Amino acid sequence: MVENVNVMLKLFIEYLQIERNYSQYTIGSYEFDVKDFFMFMNEQNINSVNDVTYSDIRIYLTKLYEERLARKSVARKISSLRSFYKFLSREKIIEENPFTLVSIPKAEKRLPNFFYGEEMQQLFDAIKTESPLGLRNLAILELLYATGIRVGECSQLRLKDVDFFLSTILVHGKGSKDRYVPFGSFAHDALEQYIHNARKQLMKNQNTHDFLFVNYRGGPLTTRGISVILGKILEDSSYNGKIHPHMLRHTFATHLLQNGADMRTVQELLGHSFLSSTQKYTHVTNEYLRKSYMSHHPRA
Known part of the structure; x- marks a missing residue:
């Protein structure tokens, strides 16, 4: 050329x-x-x-x-x-x-994969919390499910981003857009246990840094590292299927909508710029309702 x-x-x-x-x-x-x-x-x-x-x-x-x-x-x-x-x-x-x-070809519409409640419980039950790494893994899973943050956002969290008094985290999202996301009591307890009883042990051979999640050597945990951890949790569980990191984000959004949360709230929590990005989860919840109806109504 x-x-x-x-x-x-x-x-x-x-x-x-x-x-x-x-x-x-x-x-x-x-x-x-x-x-x-x-x-x-x-x-x-x-x-x-x-x-x-x-x-x-x-x-x-x-x-x-x-x-x-x-x-x-x-x-x-x-x-x-x-x-x-x-x-x-x-x-x-x-x-x-x-x-x-040139027109862009329309992508096939696929419903996001998500975990049902009992499947999430299988993942939580698979984590052994007797070791520092187990406490860390539980804190990661609880936080991802509690907040719906992206795995990349999770890897970038620092200790100062966690507010235990308000039970919120400051998330640094795409395009330098920051947002505050609340988390519940299960994630609160898991994070406190990890920070006070596990993180210090994992950090003992490492220079000081303030990244929230660390690997077994004490260095900052990467996006890839979190994905590997999630895969290992799945392996150890009784769940038969595949996992990709975004499934926990999909699960967070789907479970909120199934339990009555409004679309705008879910949009804010996910950090979506456009409501259309969040609306795909309504298709998931509608399909879930349809299946529930067909399974349980005596004249379905």
Whole structure:
């Protein structure tokens, strides 16, 4: 490719970091998608981003579908490229933006997976709290279920973010949006037990830091580390199924709505910018009610 697209990509990444304040994970996805399109341009002998036409994009979409990518993955790639070209247009690097003509394929609607009450109890029962790591694992599970915070948000919590008097945590969410989230008595007790009886023991060989959750060496626990812990809890339980970290977030929201919480409250607690992001849980609760009706009504 004649044109130095890497310079454009570098400028775009700086824009995402500085102006959009996106996380490194999100920026990594954008970078991957744009680089993938650059490879396609090279294959098609397209020498400039200005030379890309709507027809070229249709060929690219066909290629993605031939690779059997899910509609969600294709939609993400097109969204990334649309943002990239919008940036190029803003910077006067391109004359026309062909991606304005491309519609993003609608993703398949899937109901979020969540745990039923008895399944959550199985997870809690699987944790042995005789060791410092067990107390830590219980505190993590209780807090995730009590607050619905993301695993990434959980890994970033610091001791000063926990207010035991008000039973709230200060969560540093996506896009530097902070929010206060309350937690109940079970999470309160588990956190106190962990901080006073376990965290100090785990920290004994580590320089002082104030991250709330730590690994067995005393270092800050990563998002990946929390995911591994949740997987191990599932293994030790009698629950037959798979777990992904977001399931606890889905469970938190679903259980709140099933028990009468209003949508706006759940939106605030989850840190969703738009109510539409929260509305998917109403489909879950409606399906739950339908199944309950069909199972228990004598004339269903």
